[in-house]
Amino acid sequence: MAVETERDGHSRFNFVDRNLIRACVHCGMCLSYCPTYKLLGSELDSPRGRIYQMRELQDRKITVDDPNFQLHIDRCLNCRACETACPSGVQYGRLLEATRAVIPPRSETERVLKDLVMNRVFSSSVLLDAMGVGARFYQKSGLQAFARASGLLRRLPANLGTLEGLLPRMQGGVVKARLPELIPARGAARYRVALMTGCVQEQFFSLTNAATARVLAINGCEVVVPRGQVCCGALHTHGGQREAARALARRNIAMFERTGADYYIINAAGCGSTLKEYHHLLEGDRRWGERARQFTERVRDISEFLGSIELNRDLGEIRRRVTYQDACHLAHGQKITAQPRDLLRMIPGIELVEMNESDTCCGSAGIYNVTQFDLSMRLLERKMNHVVATKADMIVAGNPGCLIQVAHGVQQRGLRMEAVHIVDLLDRSYRLATGESSEVR
Ligand code: SF4
Ligand code: SF4
Structure with a gap:
């Protein structure tokens, strides 16, 4: 018999608002968009099947300790392609995160x-x-x-x-360079923005952060880099560690409020998606709920922000054939697909070639390539087939996880191809125009 216990402030059965589950009308429109369903062909590894299992859990027909239930929930990438496909507006990401929060550690x-x-x-x-x-x-x-x-x-x-083998080439020296706390705008300041430097992003891609600050500055932004900012909590939220994520969210909200910035800018899609959902994470928190809502209104992905302002068009030519990988949490989590493509088309010399299934997960998905290595590599294989078919010599993405994963695919196949963050490419183009070194790092 199932034993009800408390975890994350919810009972293991009433772990999420029933209406969120009932929103699914079982139409199956999402199935062909789900990467795990496409790979495994099993209803239980589809969005509809997973929501059905969540309902079974609420109805006490299964328990959180059921190994089959855990298996299918573990295999989910949390890519949220099903949300984009769903005509009924099912908030699958919220359902999954609430479900994972009540699954206890296996050992x-x-x-x-x-x-x-x-x-x-x-x-x-x-x-x-x-x-x-x-x-x-x-x-x-x-x-x-x-x-x-x-x-x-x-x-x-x-x-x-x-x-x-998945460890990417880390940018910068052994001791990472730290961005100054304030980077002035080049020319007249039109905006004051605060830059979220990220945790993994800062360790692996510190030069991409520096490039982000330069691109913002050359576009009239005074950039504040708040000291004391911490990890956004994306890994915690996706892994069901919601209390730890809430603690991080509160710290970030307090640090960013102090900056007085108009916008909070992030160049990592997975983190941006989490930052934009702090109000869900802190829902019902009397002290922080409203502050979280105000915080989320200021969060912008870098390509979203650049796509919304009048840009400096003094860009140098880069003659490359480029394909663009939609990061799941940019395309499905934040519905940002046009802006990065517009930015790429703006760079003189760039030829943008679309790949098939550009918005299907590459298998990176946070730590999915560690926890579900075989499935992750099968997804990467499929992704790289599409990449190769474009005959591009550069893959561009807006998320560190995707870049690490596709760079691994490039290396495995021995391809002559770069995997580059969109902001690095823009920075390279701006620096070519100003005569500064635009060396590939
Ligand atoms: S999640 Fe949406 S698309 Fe998928 S079965 Fe449910 S209602 Fe249909
Ligand atoms: S989040 Fe992605 S892997 Fe999970 S059910 Fe939805 S489409 Fe499938």
């Missing part, structure tokens, strides 16, 4: 690991910096090249050696 090891990674490392900029220094030292000192050439990685337990 003591998982509990300890989750606590260590989510509550300690991702909640502490000191620990994140230390981890970043270690990873960059490993890569830049030659240790990584030695480990790969010597075959040492093949002897690591589980699939740690294979996972090491």
